[in-house]
Amino acid sequence: MADIEREAMEYDVVIVGAGPAGLSAAIRLKQLDADLNVVVLEKGSEVGAHILSGAVLDPVGLDALIPDWKEKGAPLNVPVREDNFYMLGEAGKLRVPNFPMPPLMSNHGNYIVSMGNVCRWMAEQAEALGVEIFPGMSCSELVYGDNGEVKGVVAGVFGLEPDGSYGPNTEPGMELHGKYVFLSEGVRGSLSKEVIAKYDLAKGKEPQKYGLGMKEIWEIDPEKHREGTVTHTMGWPLGKNAGGGSFIYHLENNQVYVGFVVHLNYENPHLFPYMEFQRFKHHPMVAELLKGGKRVAYGARAISEGGFQSMPKMVAPGVALLGCSVGMVNVPRIKGNHNAMLSGKAAAEAAHAALKAGRASDELSDYETEVRTGAIGKDLWKVRNVKPMWSKRGLLASLTLGGMDMWANTFGLSPLGTMGHGKSDAEATGEAKKFKAIDYPKPDGKLSFDRLTNVAFSFTNHEESQPAHLKLKDDSVPVSVNLPKYAGPSARYCPAGVYEFVQEEGKDAKFVINFQNCVHCKTCDIKDPSQNINWTVPQGGDGPNYPNM
Structure with missing residues (x-):
């Protein structure tokens, strides 16, 4: 609301979202120039409160950002020791051998983590460098400059009337201005949506695709616990109704992450993703693992699945989109946190170079180039056809032809070119x-x-x-x-x-x-x-x- 008078604070870089991308950007900015004024605004009650991920973490992003993360006590405590893949039927299972799978599918060298706790640790590293982090600060509006550039955000509005108007007890919040604004809101962030629409950043791109990930933490019988074991399943109960699958990760303290992903391009509107998840836990393999245990936490979030061909242009005057705001998940690996960290690092380096050159509020084209041609782009390019193939030809084709395509792309070959996604997930819904x-x-x-x-x-x-x-x-x-x-x-x-x-x-x-x-x-x-x-x-x-x- 432009007519509301607010105090304004000036920063070099304003970062929206204290996830892996935003915190990586903040850390890298202060590594490059300790005198930069950097602020991170987080809508959750604390850093990590809104972070939900599988998660098996590829540490390549941390390696690039904080090479001595082990010495600094990063909470990566459970290395992956065993990879299992199963095709499920209603009462049975078929083990898919590991040897035919492309090397990128191996979890050797990765860690089972709580990304919430990883982000809490990253926030400590950022604050030690002088980054200001304000949790409990929702960013509800963008502030635009005289030339149409993104100038900042409005944060900290409290006490609106039930109809959304300002009343006598409303705190109008404040404007936080930056020479650059980074949006690292996660999937389908409201400010990112506005920026993509305003500057037509998705023009010429495939529609972004999504999955719904649901996750429970269970404490199980110690005799059934196998720390470091990673299990993925496909098939039952979804069958032909929808794409998706499950994950079961054994972390420390006799806990397991039990998760289920449903691709949101399903046609049958009667499908009930949450109940598919609940039904999955009654499969004999899963039920036996969980029997005698107890669920201690639950959560859900959308996952960006469009991959390389769905990434919008990620820069506009004064603003850059980071991590899941762009969509950097490697779908067959079910991993995006490493790319989110690398994107934050790349955005920080581009902004630092621009500020050092005396520029401000322009387009950080070097960031875009690095994402598309560097490690992130190469990671996503190899797997770009897995999702559209699964959507158009089914699970079996994605396992066979998709696997062959990933192998070919490992050697720089592109026999299938780049497949498109077609409809958006909303348009895919049938009558x-x-x-x-x-x-x-x-x-x-x-x-x-x-x-x-x-x-x-x-x-x-x-x-x-x-x-x-x-x-x-x-x-x-x-x-x-x-x-x-x-x-x-x-x-x-x-x-x-x-x-x-x-x-x-x-x-x-x-x-x-x-x-x-x-x-x-x-x-x-x-x-x-x-x-x-x-x-x-x-x-x-x-x-x-x-x-x-």
Whole structure:
């Protein structure tokens, strides 16, 4: 709101988001010039509170940024000791041997980590260098300069009236101006969306593709625990209904990460990703592992899966997009944190060079060049056809032809060229009348749980008097279009039970948004077939409070 008077603070670089990309950028900037004024703004209640990732970390990004990370106590404590791949049927499994897989699929030299804890450690390194980090500060608006460049952000707005207006108890926040602004908001960030649209950064690119990743932490029987074991599965229960698969990572302290990814380009609007995850845990292999254990945490987030051909232009006047704001996940490896770190480092180096040359608020084209032609681009180029092949030809083709294509690209060959993705995930959603409803078993409360019970284990909290941060472009669309045409898919694709259709006898259905449950995964913003939901930031500090995700 341009007519609101706010205090302004001036920095050399303003960074939105204390994830691996933003913190890497902050650290590298201060390594290059200790006198630079760098600030990181984080919407979570603390650094790491909104970080959710698998995660098996390739340390190449840390190696480049902080070569002595081991001596400095980085929380990379569990090296991968064993890789397992399985194709699942409803009652059985088939082990996929490791030897035919391209070398990039090996996890040798990688670590099972909590990325939340890695980011907390990185924040300590950044603060030791003089970086200012402000958690609990949602960045709700961009500030533009006189020439149309991004000049800064508005952060720290609290106490809005329920209708979104400013009232007597509203804190209007402040403007933080930078010679450059880095957006490292993660997948489908609200400010990144605005920048991509304003400067038409996605022009000529394939649509970004996404998956929904859901994850639980379990404490299991010590006799079943195999520290350092990494297991991935494909097949059941998704079958032909959707692409995706699972991960099971054994970390320390008899804990395992149990996760499930559903590609969001599924057609059947009756699909219920969360319940697919819960059903997966009843497979004999998984149920036996978890039997006698207890779930201690839950969370969910969207994953960018479009790869090389979906990365938008990542710079505009005064601003650069980092990490998952661009989409740097290597899909077959299920890894993006290493590329996020490398992107932060590259953006910092480009900004430092520009500032040293007396430039400000221009386009950091050197950053874009480094991402596309350097280590990140080479990592993503080799696997660029796996996702579109899986989407268009199915799991078997992606395993066979995709594997062959990855092998060929390892040697610099490109037999398939670069395949396109086609439709966006929202456009891929089919009409309900063309598909059968799916009958999901009721959660048993031991291995599987209903959504609201699980959301309690994400430790999510939103101050209830604030306006809902989930905005409808047209209030009538959920009931008039999405319910009759698509069977109300928001009631299913949300992994936190935010959306529901309430039907009372003799009355029209009512669409209810329980924004207090939101775990900030952004799936609604991505998958809504009418593209009618706009995810924006709630006030700072609200949302999930992940302990060790």
